[in-house]
Amino acid sequence: MKDIAALLREHPFAQELGEDIVTLIAGCAKNAIFQKGDYLFREGAPADHFYLIRDGAVALETFAPGRGAFAFLTVKAGEILGADWLVSPYRSSFDARAVELTRAIAFDGKCLRGKCEADHHVGYEMMKRFIPPLVQRLRLARLQSLDA
């Protein structure tokens, strides 16, 4: 059975990440499985974790009175789920619901923030992996809102 570091190395997030850093951050990670319909986190709840999706898909949703929940993005295998752990007050902005059986690596946000604070090189490597998808999602969200 593969350990968490081995699972991490298989994810695009760990590409070109030094072995020492993989081993270090693996200490903040655990394997996670979610059945279809399970929530990975809920809007307004503490953003304690982020996830590297290995298999499956997760819908990011919010809720409107009278309309129910609606999804605005699906996050799929190979992608990163969750950014609120990065920014105070570390509170989830949306619901995240597995739309199919989903396997992920779950990171303890507080643990990883501590390691980034202790070693800024580790923090920089994390930023290099978080900023591109966040910028891309912001760009696509703007296009979604502007398309007409």
Add this chain to the structure above:
Amino acid sequence: MSEPASINVAAPRPEPMAPRFLTVRRRIRESADVATLDIALDDADARKLACRPGQFNMLYAFGVGEIPVSVSGDPAILDRVTHTIRAVGAVSSALVKLKAGDSIGLRGPFGSRWPVEDAAGSDVVIIAGGIGLVPLRPVVYHLLRRRASYGRISLLCGARTLDDLLFRKELDRWRRTPDFQLRVTLDRADQRWAGDVGYVTNLLPKARVDLAETVAMICGPEIMIRATAQALEDVGVAPARIFVSLERNMKCAIGLCGHCQFGPHFLCKDGPVYRYDCVSDFLAVREL
């Protein structure tokens, strides 16, 4: 793929400004503001009005006005011409309300075509945003009729919501078609939808085609066209293998009035389908 000899097949026709008076055979409600009209053609009209994928006709709602509308039907079916129209203005709203038996004016066909013949032997990725699926539907019909002539085919569709998704029964049928990949993504989805949610470019990594050897055809809002063409370039698709269908205010449809001028091009006559590298510079000019 060799350089397309020409995607502009519109030959000069006698009396191009004179509409034919035809009859709506059937109206299909596609969504709250979109309808498809099947317009009946007799044998003589069928020969004269045969359309190629990507071309358009000028449709005339009597007493209201005339607008360009892309052909959305199967180009191999000659006893009717099919148009899908979204009600956005006075003329389109009048056209959407037409019923079976009503009269309609039609001039055409006009404009350039999708390079379906030139794409033979290649993988093909078709990318549609919203109503942009309309001029691409004839491409799908064409490719499926000649399935053995093409490599892998992928249709990537984006729509605002499930209720805005066009041709849903047909999409379900295509989803079950062997050797044909369909992926649909919605901007926002309720509990009825378990598929992808997000911008249409998010589907590109899922396309089962060799992006370096594929021909791409894109239609949708111009913001989406620019973003999608850029995303295709980013993953290695040569600009000369990307084709886009553009939209401007067309009036005469024969390159005389100048309403649809786009740099050195008249979209009605030289377009609406262009090779991306022929227009990419002009797409960045805000005054156009």
